Amino acid sequence: MLTLANAITLFRILLIVPFVYFIADGAFGWALAIFFAASVSDFFDGFVARKLNQQSAAGRLLDPLADKLLTTAGYIVLAIPRPHLPSIPVWLAALVVGRDVLIMLGSLVVFLKARRREFKPSVLGKINTFNELGLIVWFLALNSTGYLLVVIPYLYWIVAASVVASGVSYVLTGVRMLDGKQSEESTV
Numbered sequence: 001m002l003t004l005a006n007a008i009t010l011f012r013i014l015l016i017v018p019f020v021y022f023i024a025d026g027a028f029g030w031a032l033a034i035f036f037a038a039s040v041s042d043f044f045d046g047f048v049a050r051k052l053n054q055q056s057a058a059g060r061l062l063d064p065l066a067d068k069l070l071t072t073a074g075y076i077v078l079a080i081p082r083p084h085l086p087s088i089p090v091w092l093a094a095l096v097v098g099r100d101v102l103i104m105l106g107s108l109v110v111f112l113k114a115r116r117r118e119f120k121p122s123v124l125g126k127i128n129t130f131n132e133l134g135l136i137v138w139f140l141a142l143n144s145t146g147y148l149l150v151v152i153p154y155l156y157w158i159v160a161a162s163v164v165a166s167g168v169s170y171v172l173t174g175v176r177m178l179d180g181k182q183s184e185e186s187t188v
Helices: 004-014 016-025 028-051 057-079 090-114 123-145 149-187
Strands: none
Touching: 004 016, 004 028, 004 057, 016 028, 016 057, 028 057, 028 123, 057 090, 057 123, 090 149, 123 149
16 A cells, blocks of 8 residues: 555655765765765655554665665665775675575574564674674765765774674574474474
């Protein structure tokens, strides 16, 4: 069902195209402006859904999907080496995307084996999301101004540590979910 809240989320998904274009073109200031617009739309889709009672299953799927698509696209495009433009390390983009793929595959296994459908983000997962988004913002902002560029490599390691910590946390949660299902089956 296309509600106003879901339309705002779909708009955020469409913003990925100019966001990626501006990064690839080296127009980091414009890419940052698009990223900011996407962040504002993320706030408004949730606000509209609550205020107008437009919460839906489609919205619960689309909202985090839009966020992941934007983040993933950002990391992939920022990692592509381009002449005369800075890029993030490929290993960091692979780590970020690999964690998300691992979580999706793990969620599928948990669903198929334990029939669990509710997967709530952990505190470490929220911290990781904040760090991942923060790196995109700081990378674009600092590279568009040319100031404090020495800070950026330290941000890579902060993101890498949070990716690993949250990934391990989610794997352990998934194992516990599967163990709980296996122990239920053995008592039946």
